[in-house]
Amino acid sequence: MQSIVEAVAAHARALPEKFCIADSRRELSYRGYWECISGYAAHLRDLGVGVGDRVVVRNGQNLDTVTAGLAIQLLGAVFVPVEKNAADTRILEIIEAVEACCYIAAKPMELSCPWEKLGDVLSFRDESADFETFPYPGGADTAEILFTTGTTGKSKGIELTHRNVVAVAENVIDGVEMKKDNVEVIPVPLSHSHGLRRYYGNMLNGSSVIILDGVIFYKKLFERMETFHATAMDLVPTALSALFRLSGDRLGDYRDQLEYVQLGSAPIPQQDREHLCRLLPNTRLYNFYGTTESGCSCILDFNAMKDKKNCIGRPTCNAHFIFTDEEGQKIEATEERPGFLACAGDMNMKGYYQSPQLNAETIRNGYIQTKDLSYMGEDGLIYMLGRQDDVIVTGGSKVAPDEIEDAAMQFPGIADCGCIPVDHPLLGKEPKLFVSMERGAAFDPAAIFQFLKDRLEAYKVPKQIEQMDEIPRTYNGKLQRKKLLELEAARAAERSES
Amino acid sequence: MDELMEVLRRALPKVNWETDQALVDDGIIDSMDVVSVISEITDEYDIEIPSEEMEPENFNSVQAIYEMIQRLTEE
Secondary structure, eight states, rough: OOOOOHHHHHHHHTTTTSSEEEEEEEEEEEEEEHHHHHHHHHHHHHHHOOOEEEEEEEOOHHHHHHHHHHHHTTOOEEEEOTTOOOHHHHHHHHHHHHTTTTEEEESSOOSOEEEEEEEEGGGGGTTTSSSSSSSOOOOEEEEEEEEEESSSOOOOOEEEEHHHHHHHHHHHHHHHHTTTOOHHHHHHHTTHHHHHHHHHHHHHTOEEEEESSSSSHHHHHHHHHHHTOOOEEEEOOOHHHHHHHHHHTTTGGGGTTOOOEEOOOOOOOHHHHHHHHOOTTTTTEEEEOSSSSSSTEEETEEEEEOTTEEEEEETTOOOOOEEEOTTTBBBOSSSSOOOOOOEEEEBOOOOEOHHHHHHHHHHEETTEEEEEEEOTTTTTTTEEEEEEOEEEEETTTOHHHHHHHHHHHHHEEEEEEEEEEEEEEETTTEEEEEEOOTTTTTHHHHHHHHHHHHTTTTTSOOSSEOOOOOBBOOTSSOOOOHHHHHHHHHHHHHHHHH | OHHHHHHHHHTTTTTOTTTTTTTTTSSSOOOOHHHHHHHHHHHHHTHHHHHGOOGGGGGGSSHHHHHHHHHHHHH
């Protein structure tokens, strides 16, 4: 299968009545979904959208969004999703960067290209849609451009071909051992790789998805899970924490129904991870390692492998890993001498959109180079010590800040935390911990220090512990370590001035 | 009601609070927007919104939000 849209067509032909997709209000069979995709593709074609054109879609987290996405791809055009809450300036930047021919969103903006109303997408459904009207896109054609949210610097456009997208979907299917009758709830944004790729995996597999807008309306979430007998769920760590806060232990009611839960996009706080394992003891709980550039390349079932510290699991079906030194030369990495993880495979992006220099720096001999210090264990699994930029070298010893954060999160009353390196006159660097406390909990740095001392090697225990109102994180929960570093740098500059 | 309207305009200035009656159902506001609304009204009215009130219909319009606040302040 060369593209996801071709796979949906094949399933619509073979199993027309099978439940395909639902959102909070509507549901479609594979045949129904195909009629919507095909009908909207015809509408876009009539508007002049053609092969290679870029169409920007502002995510509505509903059936309209995904239908528009596949309709665009069916035409051989390029799907460019952007998050619903994106600032207007970001939308304008992206529209200009890709020279979009059309903007699909709930509401119009003043733009150089025409606007199409997202809410109208399903109204173009064509009940007589056939499977021959549109030629299916080829594997080498560009399917989508995903823009990073830019936790550091300017946002980058990641260009993916249909083969890339299918390969990531294959990685998902392989990684979670997805069954054909899988029904997966996806309450995470479809404008980003995490949610989008779980949806693609299910579509390639001929399985079913339920798209929901977050977990805040948790009763609706559980109602949809019951209505469609959901067997899988996809969450980001912030959504998991919110679900626990809102619904208590209710997720545990689905322990016999949920075959797996995928968690990703950011590390899960240790306490949430342990709580989830308790609530769903027999459910496979997956953490995918991957990037938008090289998706879903490594998978770990952390419910089955609780004792594997720093483990990110096994490579998925299309992923091939090597470890390199600073110069990009392949090395035999070990725990004592970790290397930089580099990954090859069909899921690797075509490249950063119109950025030849960046591509040359990132892709070497087909491998996407990371700054993640890793090695392969004797058990054949990959272990990661953290990003080179994040790893704290204190007195010659390497400390992964995540390890300190995981330990600190077990301290009663700590709501969130982040760890960074700060200058030390003798050791070079030492870890510093920022914490935010739960409402009503007192901040007691001496008690936190003692708690960490009981759990970590002495050189890993941060001597500096500071309270903050809120630890900076991206919308999907990724720690913005850079902001903490900037805060420290600004203070250091102030100190040197005075 | 006027005071609430001000609070909601502060939380989400682009929403047409006067006319829209199905803000959540029609996808005009999403879960992140609801979080912003909750944050503003909990600060302004010094109330906690219990999890059982997290229903789309409680956030579909100014009137619905107003009635929820009335219910919670009377308790």
